[in-house]
Amino acid sequence: MTTDTVEPERTLQDCVARGTRSVVRARHPVNAPMLDTWADALGDPNPVYRDAEAAAATGRAGIVAPPTMIQAWTMPRLSALAATLPQVPGYAPYLAGASAHEGSSKNGSPDGRSTDRETDNPAAAVHRLLTAHGYTARAATRCRQQYHREAAVGDHLTCESVLTTVSPRKRTALGPGYFVTTRMIYRDQDEADVATVDWTVLCFRTPEPPAGAPDITTPDAAASDVGAPSAPADPASPTPASGRTCRPLTAAPRVGDRTPVTTIPITPTFVIATAFATQDFYAAHHDADWTRTSLRRPGVFTNILATTGLVGGVVTDWGGPATRLLEVDLHLLAPNHTGDTLTLDAEVTAVTGDEVDLRVTGTNSLGPHVRATVRARVTG
Structure with missing residues (x-):
């Protein structure tokens, strides 16, 4: 020391x-406006966050x-x-x-x-x-x-x-x-x-960067240095909300079942919108210049609160609107920089009555981004 x-x-x-x-x-x-902003930014289709009738249909008193x-x-x-x-x-x-x-x-x-x-x-x-x-x-x-x-x-x-x-x-x-x-x-x-x-x-x-290291303050050098895609995102790529559904399961969950794959293009808009929706104003999630020069990262990256929301969404998309999350425990690994793509899915590891344990993994071009366990109550 x-x-x-x-x-x-x-x-x-x-x-x-x-x-x-x-x-x-x-x-x-x-309040409903903040819930709507959060669901919109994360592309979460669960109707219980926006629709009182849909929430009531799951046994809830109203929007949650x-x-x-x-x-x-x-x-x-x-x-x-x-x-x-x-x-x-x-x-x-x-x-x-x-x-x-x-x-x-x-x-x-x-x-x-x-x-x-x-x-x-x-x-x-x-x-x-x-x-x-x-x-x-x-x-x-x-x-x-x-x-x-x-x-x-x-x-x-x-x-x-x-x-x-x-x-x-x-x-x-x-x-x-x-x-x-x-x-x-x-x-x-x-x-x-x-x-x-x-x-x-x-x-x-x-x-401090080692002598001769690439200048990470420029976007092109930074992207090539960390292995992130150097080409811009395909404008035809699906938005976070597209392809996601939240429907009740048609069969009782079993160990080994897998959820659908969720793919999220990490665009600057997604990073900033999810940071705003989670009320996280840390500069690394919106200020690309500061992030490059002070953190020596290739640009802004998603915050942990967005990842937590996406992990929970993998489970509720799969289990349907009646699903009640009980616990989410996650570890962050490689960051989600702009220009990359995050892929998430989960596997059922235990079923006890109506409680289900799942292991959620998320990867991007740098490798594992998140490893998480989720416990949820899943009903029809």
Whole structure:
């Protein structure tokens, strides 16, 4: 351990040991326009997110929110993200709006409406500390969501978050950094549990390129360097929504059954639309220039919340509108850069009564993008 990491690591572990919990309320109740925007951006055809009659036909009282959307309700505001990562040029107009009540970072932690002071949020404090020590890049690596019930239109959610672990400094393919994990418990206006989320982000330093390495700040060199397709996407390629259906199963699920294959062209519009729909304003999902120069990536890439939604969609497309997601646990691997194509499918690994376990995999030109397990209740 070098001297420049000793003091940060002590402070990081102090933040974990404090065990301070912050509770914030979502800025808005669960509402139909946000549900429609999310479903539109992800191309999700499940009618229970938009059509009250279709939802009622599945035994629900009305339109419900996609369970995989849970974190979108309390994602950091632009001003909060700007305060945590002020080195991002695109955030400059929002710095004036940042305040001590909006300090957060791209860790899924709530922000904005908390009555706690900024320094009282250990997760935000950890991200500020790591940023100050040069660990300015962020990459979400794992998300486990457990759903206790579906959120419905009108529910006003709160989120209680606590920093659970910060790893020792690790060497990773992206650069040296720390894995920061936060647990978030979402509750409704009656204090009933809605979802529990364990969320891990790698805070890392982008390494300097080796001598003679291609200039990744130009799109052509960047694409060839990472193996992504250098040709533009075929304009005749299907949009994310085309080809996806959400219909009830015609036979009881069995171990070994496979879902239809879902193919998603990763266009700039898809990356930005899904980031907006999930309320994720991290620059790597919309600012190609900053992503190339600061993260040394070939361009913008999809966020983990979009991948979570797509993973859940693989299961609900297959199981039909009555399907209830119970848990999604995923690990992100190779990123989804623009110009690439993501292919997803799943295999049933266990059936217990009406509960089904599936293993979902997603690949692109770089290899595996996501590996996930999903538990769902599937009925006719």
